[in-house]
Amino acid sequence: MRRPQPVRWVDERLGAGHWARKALKKVFPDHWSFLLGEVALFAFVILVATGVFLTLFYRPDAAPVIYEGPYEPLQGQEVSAAYDSVMRLSFEVRAGLVMRQIHHWAALVFMASIVVHMMRVFFTGAFRKPREINWLVGIGLLLLALAMGFTGYSLPDDLLSGTGLRIAYSVLISVPFLGPYLAFLFFGGEFPTEGIISRLFVMHVMLFPALIIGMITAHIAILVRQKHAQYRGPGRTETNVVGKALWPSQVFKSTGLMLLIAAVLAFMGGLIQINPVWSYGPFDPTTATAPAQPDWYIGWLEGALRLFPPVEFTVLGVTFPSTFLPGIVIPGIAFTIMTLWPFIEARLTGDRAEHHLLDHPTDNPMRMAVGVGGLAFFVLLTLAGGNDVLAVTFDLGVESITNFLRIAIFVVPLLSAGLAYRLARDLSKVG
Amino acid sequence: MGGLVVAIVAVTVSSWVSSDVGAQTPAPGDARDVFVSSCASCHGPDGRGTEDGPSVRGVGAAMVDFQLRTGRMPLADPGVQAHRKPPAFDDEMRAALVDYVVSLEPGGEPVPFVDPVSGDLSAGQEIFVASCAPCHGATGSGGAVGREVLAPSLARAAPIEIAEAVIVGPGEMPVFDLDRHERDSVIAFIDYLQNHPDRGGADIGGVGPVPEGFVAWGLGMGACLAVVLIVGHHRKRRPGERA
Amino acid sequence: MRAERAAAAAFVVSLLASVALVPWYFAGGGPRGEGILLGLALGGLGAGIVIWAVALMDTPEVTEERAVHFEHDTSTVPGTVTVARRTLLVRLLGGAGVTLATAIGIPALSLGPRPGQSLFRTLWTPGARVVDGEGNPIRVSDIVPGQVITAYPENHPGSADSQTLVVKVAPESLALPEGRADWAPEGCVAYSKLCTHAGCPVGLYRAESHELLCPCHQSTFDVLTGAQPTFGPAARALPQLPLAVDDDGYLIAQSDYTEPVGPSFWNMT
Numbered sequence: 051m052r053r054p055q056p057v058r059w060v061d062e063r064l065g066a067g068h069w070a071r072k073a074l075k076k077v078f079p080d081h082w083s084f085l086l087g088e089v090a091l092f093a094f095v096i097l098v099a100t101g102v103f104l105t106l107f108y109r110p111d112a113a114p115v116i117y118e119g120p121y122e123p124l125q126g127q128e129v130s131a132a133y134d135s136v137m138r139l140s141f142e143v144r145a146g147l148v149m150r151q152i153h154h155w156a157a158l159v160f161m162a163s164i165v166v167h168m169m170r171v172f173f174t175g176a177f178r179k180p181r182e183i184n185w186l187v188g189i190g191l192l193l194l195a196l197a198m199g200f201t202g203y204s205l206p207d208d209l210l211s212g213t214g215l216r217i218a219y220s221v222l223i224s225v226p227f228l229g230p231y232l233a234f235l236f237f238g239g240e241f242p243t244e245g246i247i248s249r250l251f252v253m254h255v256m257l258f259p260a261l262i263i264g265m266i267t268a269h270i271a272i273l274v275r276q277k278h279a280q281y282r283g284p285g286r287t288e289t290n291v292v293g294k295a296l297w298p299s300q301v302f303k304s305t306g307l308m309l310l311i312a313a314v315l316a317f318m319g320g321l322i323q324i325n326p327v328w329s330y331g332p333f334d335p336t337t338a339t340a341p342a343q344p345d346w347y348i349g350w351l352e353g354a355l356r357l358f359p360p361v362e363f364t365v366l367g368v369t370f371p372s373t374f375l376p377g378i379v380i381p382g383i384a385f386t387i388m389t390l391w392p393f394i395e396a397r398l399t400g401d402r403a404e405h406h407l408l409d410h411p412t413d414n415p416m417r418m419a420v421g422v423g424g425l426a427f428f429v430l431l432t433l434a435g436g437n438d439v440l441a442v443t444f445d446l447g448v449e450s451i452t453n454f455l456r457i458a459i460f461v462v463p464l465l466s467a468g469l470a471y472r473l474a475r476d477l478s479k480v481g
Numbered sequence: 482m483g484g485l486v487v488a489i490v491a492v493t494v495s496s497w498v499s500s501d502v503g504a505q506t507p508a509p510g511d512a513r514d515v516f517v518s519s520c521a522s523c524h525g526p527d528g529r530g531t532e533d534g535p536s537v538r539g540v541g542a543a544m545v546d547f548q549l550r551t552g553r554m555p556l557a558d559p560g561v562q563a564h565r566k567p568p569a570f571d572d573e574m575r576a577a578l579v580d581y582v583v584s585l586e587p588g589g590e591p592v593p594f595v596d597p598v599s600g601d602l603s604a605g606q607e608i609f610v611a612s613c614a615p616c617h618g619a620t621g622s623g624g625a626v627g628r629e630v631l632a633p634s635l636a637r638a639a640p641i642e643i644a645e646a647v648i649v650g651p652g653e654m655p656v657f658d659l660d661r662h663e664r665d666s667v668i669a670f671i672d673y674l675q676n677h678p679d680r681g682g683a684d685i686g687g688v689g690p691v692p693e694g695f696v697a698w699g700l701g702m703g704a705c706l707a708v709v710l711i712v713g714h715h716r717k718r719r720p721g722e723r724a
Numbered sequence: 725m726r727a728e729r730a731a732a733a734a735f736v737v738s739l740l741a742s743v744a745l746v747p748w749y750f751a752g753g754g755p756r757g758e759g760i761l762l763g764l765a766l767g768g769l770g771a772g773i774v775i776w777a778v779a780l781m782d783t784p785e786v787t788e789e790r791a792v793h794f795e796h797d798t799s800t801v802p803g804t805v806t807v808a809r810r811t812l813l814v815r816l817l818g819g820a821g822v823t824l825a826t827a828i829g830i831p832a833l834s835l836g837p838r839p840g841q842s843l844f845r846t847l848w849t850p851g852a853r854v855v856d857g858e859g860n861p862i863r864v865s866d867i868v869p870g871q872v873i874t875a876y877p878e879n880h881p882g883s884a885d886s887q888t889l890v891v892k893v894a895p896e897s898l899a900l901p902e903g904r905a906d907w908a909p910e911g912c913v914a915y916s917k918l919c920t921h922a923g924c925p926v927g928l929y930r931a932e933s934h935e936l937l938c939p940c941h942q943s944t945f946d947v948l949t950g951a952q953p954t955f956g957p958a959a960r961a962l963p964q965l966p967l968a969v970d971d972d973g974y975l976i977a978q979s980d981y982t983e984p985v986g987p988s989f990w991n992m993t
Contacts, residue, residue: 076788077786077787077788080713080785081713082709082710082712082713082714083713084713085709085712085713086709089705089709122602122603122673123602123603123605123606123670123673124603124606125602125603126603127603127606127607140680140681141680144749144752144753145749145753145758147680147681147755148755148758148759148762151681151682151755151759152759155697155701158693158694158697158701159697159701159702159705162697162698162701162702163702163705166702166706209610209619210619210689210690213924213940216922216923216924217922217923217924217940219923220921220922220923220986220987221922223843223987223989224987224988224989224990225990226990227990229989229990230839230843230989230990231838231839233839234836234837234838234839235832235833235835235836236835236836237836238835238836238837239836239837239842240839240842240843240885241884241923242884277788277790285787288790289789289790290787290788290789290790291787291788291790292785292786292787292788293785293786294783294784294785294786295783295786298777298781298783299777299781299783302773302774302776302777302781303712303713303774303777303778305770305773306712306770306771306772306773306774306776306777307708307709307712307770307774308770309766309767309769309770309773310708310712310766310767310770310771310774311705311708312766312770313762313763313764313766313767313770314701314704314705314708314763314767315701316759316762316763316766316767317759317760317763317767318696318700318701318759319755319759320682320755320756320757320758320759320760320762320763321682321683321756321759321760322681322682322683322685322696322700323679323680323681323682323683323684323685324681324693325690325693326679326680326681326684328680329619329620329687330619331606331610331619334610334611335884335887335925336611336857336874336882336884336887336917336925337610337611337614337615337874337925337927338615338924338925338927338938338939338940339614339615339618339619339689339939340614340615340616340618340619340624340927340928340939341618341624341625341688341689341691341939342689342924342939342940343689343690343691344690345690345693345694346690346691346693346694346697346698349690349694352941355921355922355940355941355957356941356942356956356957357957358957359957360943360953360956360957360958360959361959362959362960362988364993367991367993368990368991369988369989369990369991369992369993370990371987371988371989371990372920372921372957372958372959372960372987372988373921373922373957373987376957377922406790432694435691436691436694437625437942438624438625438939438942439625439688439689439691439692441625441631442622442623442624442625442631442688445631446629447625447627447628447629447630448625448627448942449627449628449629449942449955450629452942452956611857611874615927615928615939616927616928624939625942626928626930626937627928627930627935627937627942627944627955628930628933628935628944628955630930650870650871650931652932653930653931653932653933654931655870655871655872655929655931656868656869656870656871656931657871658866658868658871658873680755681755682755682756682759711774711778712774712777712778714778
């Protein structure tokens with residue numbers, strides 16, 4: 051088949067034909083669990099696409115204006131220009147509300163898919179040499195995604211997200227010596243400030259997306275360079291990759307996957323209401339919403355703040371506020387362990403060999419136990435973040451639920467880790 | 482003796498004549514009898530209270546009317562928070578009971594007039610967000626207020642009930658100093674919450690990010706996982722089929 | 725084949741949905757229709773492609789060899805020795821570079837003012853009248869037991885750090901800390917509305933139990949004992965504002981709060 055004219059034209063200038071041919075023949079293992087990272091990638095693509103639309107209508111400005119739009123309960127009230135622009139997007143811009151809702155559902159699913167992808171990588175030991183660097187890049191992407199989510203849902207300047215900003219400010223202040231300085235620098239003064247909205251906007255629309263795009267590129271480039279790991283099976287060794295070629299199979303599958311993920315998010319964005327900022331009302335520093343929760347992926351921090359007992363002490367004149375341990379120290383320890391896990395596990399198992407064949411999750415009982423226990427810990431913390439909603443839903447007292455979770459947060463992770471260890475050990479003996 | 486006969490005949494005839502079965506205008510003695518049988522076990526035979534229930538003397542017509550109208554009283558178990566239930570008495574008996582309790586000791590707030598149509602929706606929203614939403618939720622779906630107490634949902638709150646609750650602060654609810662117009666405005670806003678469809682689609686509880694998170698994981702991630710399983714599906718090769 | 729027909733049908737559905745989006749949009753739109761049509765347009769396209777890839781493509785499984793090891797070469801790049809030999813210059817270059825980077829970062833300090841005394845003070849001054857959200861002064865006699873009012877210093881209604889809760893209780897039920905006997909005229913007590921845990925406005929009040937509850941993390945404070953925390957993660961009582969009554973019967977503050985309001989910080993003592 052003769053190459054079509056445009057292809058020849060480009061090839062004569064870039065020599066791309068030879069490179070493209072090699073690239074399209076590249077082999078990728080053909081297992082569904084390797085598509086989870088792509089779900090995250092495509093959710094990000096949808097976030098950027100809907101995000102560009104929203105950016106064209108959103109005003110990152112905390113200056114007060116009078117709301118004069120069609121939502122009657124707010125007419126005549128003083129709101130920020132940012133809130134007013136989000137109201138206009140939701141009620142007056144055609145396709146504005148569906149774009150907002152797809153964007154927000156995509157953010158929640160983006161974070162969920164990162165977690166599921168990360169679990170696949172963790173439980174199969176895919177982070178072992180030579181893939182430690184990509185694990186670190188992945189953790190960086192996780193943290194950036196968290197930051198994107200938090201800055202994003204704070205942009206409408208509504209009462210719910212503004213309450214969250216207040217809590218973030220207070221947790222930042224709790225850092226000894228540096229806290230007040232850092233908080234005043236970040237926010238531009240004592241809370242509430244007019245400048246925080248435009249700063250969050252710059253981070254959300256420019257700084258963090260640039261970093262994320264760079265790191266995704268690195269993430270994929272490293273994956274291509276090292277070639278994808280694979281599960282054990284017939285014909286598969288540590289020195290080959292068995293799967294399907296990029297073209298046409300994987301390109302078609304990935305493209306189809308992207309469109310189907312987009313379809314799921316489009317249905318959700320059109321049919322299920324999310325973040326109805328008109329119900330919460332504009333931010334007002336003298337009142338707070340109830341229930342008051344952040345988006346689910348910050349729920350673990352919220353749960354830590356709710357469950358931790360009232361511990362505040364002063365040592366040599368330095369006060370350690372009650373939010374310092376649950377808000378800074380415990381998350382810091384947890385994320386440090388997560389970040390350094392490849393190196394911790396290598397040290398614990400003494401295994402420093404190169405691995406391209408993946409483990410079955412039960413092959414390493416210790417890793418299984420740590421993973422299951424850690425997961426249980428985060429899930430319980432996230433649930434604890436909604437203790438008052440659980441109270442209303444199940445008609446129980448919020449104190450009872452809180453006290454129960456305070457005990458469960460120790461017992462359940464330890465129990466489940468122990469169970470996972472036993473199960474993995476027994477199953478791997480049989481297999 | 483004759484008078485007694487006349488009285489008995491009068492009561493019997495009037496009960497035949499009234500068109501609503503069971504909705505007879507209670508005679509003055511009836512309310513007292515109902516009080517003794519339904520209320521006195523906790524509130525005392527003369528309303529001075531017992532160890533199971535507080536005194537009802539001087540609480541005012543608005544309080545009594547609220548408790549009876551929303552069915553919170555009579556309350557079977559004095560140890561738990563009273564919840565809305567179908568009222569035990571019809572309108573006439575309730576009015577008679579209100580009069581009876583007020584007659585024990587005058588005082589307290591009267592049953593208020595309400596006129597939600599004259600309320601200002603925007604002013605009502607402002608008052609609601611500052612005073613009501615912290616306990617009852619931004620959409621009035623109710624909330625936990627600590628110590629096993631729940632602020633109830635406002636989905637079925639009638640205008641007069643809202644006005645009475647604001648005035649008397651039943652149970653753990655505080656009292657709010659709103660004038661008549663402010664009350665009507667809040668009622669107008671709560672009516673708006675009850676009757677306006679959600680613009681963005683299915684309202685998954687109206688309590689914010691918690692149900693949103695469950696839906697994102699269950700429906701969103703679940704659907705994406707289903708897609709992943711389909712896309713990543715291997716067609717098992719049949720024996721003899723060439724690769 | 726069935727799969728081919730299914731893929732074709734999916735593409736047709738997508739096409740029709742995309743076309744239908746146009747009149748829907750110009751007719752005024754609406755999120756439900758937009759979501760459904762967009763979902764069908766995207767989903768039809770995606771389903772068709774996936775059916776094609778999974779059921780119609782006969783792609784073989786192939787094997788590709790990995791480079792057994794990457795060619796490892798960490799030997800010195802030619803020409804490095806001539807650079808590294810000039811140790812004084814290398815060291816000065818490094819030092820100057822680091823210093824420059826730090827200096828360029830200094831303007832970041834302009835992002836915000838120094839905290840100074842702002843965390844230690846609010847806008848309450850001695851003798852300031854207590855006003856409500858509209859700026860109206862509050863008479864002691866107008867407050868009803870069971871009521872909770874959000875109040876501010878006069879001339880500053882709505883001030884975020886000065887927001888205060890005023891509650892009236894029976895005077896004999898109060899058990900305030902020592903030295904505060906004259907802070908609660910006629911049983912009126914005033915506490916900072918900013919939670920000492922993470923700074924949310926403490927907006928919930930249980931009138932029968934006299935307990936204030938913060939909606940953010942359920943910190944609970946007992947009004948009768950000086951807003952001591954009785955449940956939840958707050959470890960510090962809400963600061964109490966000393967109240968008095970002026971000659972006209974209006975509530976006034978005796979002074980500013982005697983400790984910092986809001987969440988604790990490292991040098992607050």
